[in-house]
Amino acid sequence: xxxxxxxxxxxxxxxxxxxxxxxxxxxxxxxxxxxxxxxxxxxxxxxxxxxxxxxxxxxxxxxxxxxxxxxxxxxxxxxxxxxxxxxxxxxxxxxxxxxxxxxxxxxxxxxxxxxxxxxxxxxxxxxxxxxxxxxxxxxxxxxxxxxxxxxxxxxxxxxxxxxxxxxxxxxxxxxxxxxxxxxxxxxxxxxxxxxxxxxxxxxxxxxxxxxxxxxxxxxxxxxxxxxxxxxxxxxxxxxxxxxxxxxxxxxxxxxxxxxxxxxxxxxxxxx
Numbered sequence: 709x710x711x712x713x714x715x716x717x718x719x720x721x722x723x724x725x726x727x728x729x730x731x732x733x734x735x736x737x738x739x740x741x742x743x744x745x746x747x748x749x750x751x752x753x754x755x756x757x758x759x760x761x762x763x764x765x766x767x768x769x770x771x772x773x774x775x776x777x778x779x780x781x782x783x784x785x786x787x788x789x790x791x792x793x794x795x796x797x798x799x800x801x802x803x804x805x806x807x808x809x810x811x812x813x814x815x816x817x818x819x820x821x822x823x824x825x826x827x828x829x830x831x832x833x834x835x836x837x838x839x840x841x842x843x844x845x846x847x848x849x850x851x852x853x854x855x856x857x858x859x860x861x862x863x864x865x866x867x868x869x870x871x872x873x874x875x876x877x878x879x880x881x882x883x884x885x886x887x888x889x890x891x892x893x894x895x896x897x898x899x900x901x902x903x904x905x906x907x908x909x910x911x912x913x914x915x916x917x918x919x920x921x922x923x924x925x926x927x928x929x930x931x932x933x934x935x936x937x938x939x940x941x942x943x944x945x946x947x948x949x950x951x952x953x954x955x956x957x958x959x960x961x962x963x964x965x966x967x968x969x970x971x972x973x974x975x976x977x978x979x
Contacts (some may be wrong), residue, residue: 709858710871711863711867712898714857714858714859714863715744715857715867716853716867716881717856717857717858718744718857718859718916719747719748719934720857720859721853722744722745722748722749722827722853723748723749723857725749725824725825725827725851726824727749727750727751727752727753727822727823727824727825727826728745728752728754728775728823728824728825728826728851728873729753729754729755729756729814729817729821729823729825729826729827729830730745730753730754730755730756730783730816730826730827730828730829731756731757731758731810731811731814731826731827731828731850732755732756732757732758732771732775733758733763733767733771733829734767734768734770734771734774735752735767735792735829735875735878735880735881736861736864736868736876736878736880737829737830737831737854737864738828738829738875738876739774739823739868740780740801740829740854740864740867740868740871740873741827741854742755742774742780743778743871745827745853746778746780751781753780753781753822753825754780754782754783754818754821755771755775755780755782756779756782756783756784756785756813756814756815756817756818757771757772757783757785758782758784758785758786758787758810759784759785759786759787760786760788760789760790761788761790761884761896761899762789762878762883762884762885762894762899762901763884764884764903764906764907765880766907768784768862770801781821783821784815784819784831785813785814785817786933787806787809787810787813789805789806789809789883789894790884790894790895790896792805792806792809795894796893796894796895797891797893797894798881798885798888798889798890798891798892798894799841799890800840800890801843802840802890802894803884803886804840804841804842804843804844806841806866806883806885807841807845808844808847808848809827811826811844811848811850812848813847813946814826815836816888817846823921825851826848826850827850827852827853827856828845828850828851828852828901829854829973830842830845830851830852830854830855830857831854831859831860831861831863832858832859833856833860833971834855834862835855835966836842839961841907845947855941861880865877871908879910879916879917880978883900883904884899885899887902887918887919887921888920888921889922891922892905892921892922892923897953898921898928898934899953900952901921901952901953902919902921902934903951905919905926905945905949905952905954906918906919907936908945908948908949909928909930909945912941912944912945914930914931914934914937915930915931915934916930916931916964917929917930917964917966918964920960923952924953924954924955924956925955925956925957925958926949926954926956926957926958926962927958927959928957928958928959928960929960929962929965929966930959930965931963931964932962932963932964934968935961935963936957938959939959939974942957951969
């Protein structure tokens with residue numbers, strides 16, 4: 709389908725729902741979905757954002773500001789992943805545990821507000837990665853309008869630019885728990901280390917950043933085009949990283965890529 713045809717498929721799909729609660733993270737995908745849903749359904753749309761130690765404060769503030777600007781009813785729900793049994797041990801189905809708990813909480817809010825459907829912002833590109841959270845989406849009958857309309861990340865950025873959404877060129881983001889090697893214990897202390905380390909690099913102007921944590925080793929991913937710049941400016945962040953608690957600081961020569969921690973999974977698990 710052509711891009712504008714995909715947009716119409718999306719709008720018609722949303723219109724058929726009648727009312728919708730959008731799981732809103734203030735990222736590229738969920739912002740586009742929420743904006744489109746609000747255009748189609750008006751005050752029959754609500755946004756729900758999860759507040760937890762794996763969700764940076766800057767993202768929460770952006771979510772609040774966007775809903776205030778657009779006049780969208782916004783609900784913030786405490787969804788502390790570390791309180792979920794088994795989550796802190798970082799099993800391979802970590803994302804499933806988190807999403808299942810979150811969508812159950814969103815369902816309660818939707819019911820209280822008289823909202824019929826719940827939607828999340830995964831796009832067509834997410835079908836090619838290891839995404840256990842999508843199992844929870846299917847089990848709980850959560851809608852995925854962007855995947856339904858076959859919209860890719862590139863499509864969403866292009867349409868977001870047409871709509872004058874500031875997120876059109878925003879860096880991709882995933883919860884901070886995704887920075888941990890599967891099987892390594894997730895703690896509030898280490899989540900804070902990762903959050904602060906990434907914020908320092910973002911403040912330095914690096915566009916797409918991940919600080920993966922391996923014990924007390926920080927493995928930095930930036931876009932390949934920015935690798936030389938990272939090395940050249942290393943003195944501006946290495947001491948700070950050590951102060952945060954990292955013993956060693958490494959640069960990933962492959963650069964940033966989505967879901968790099970999934971490389972540690974067995975092929976049979978990913979397939």
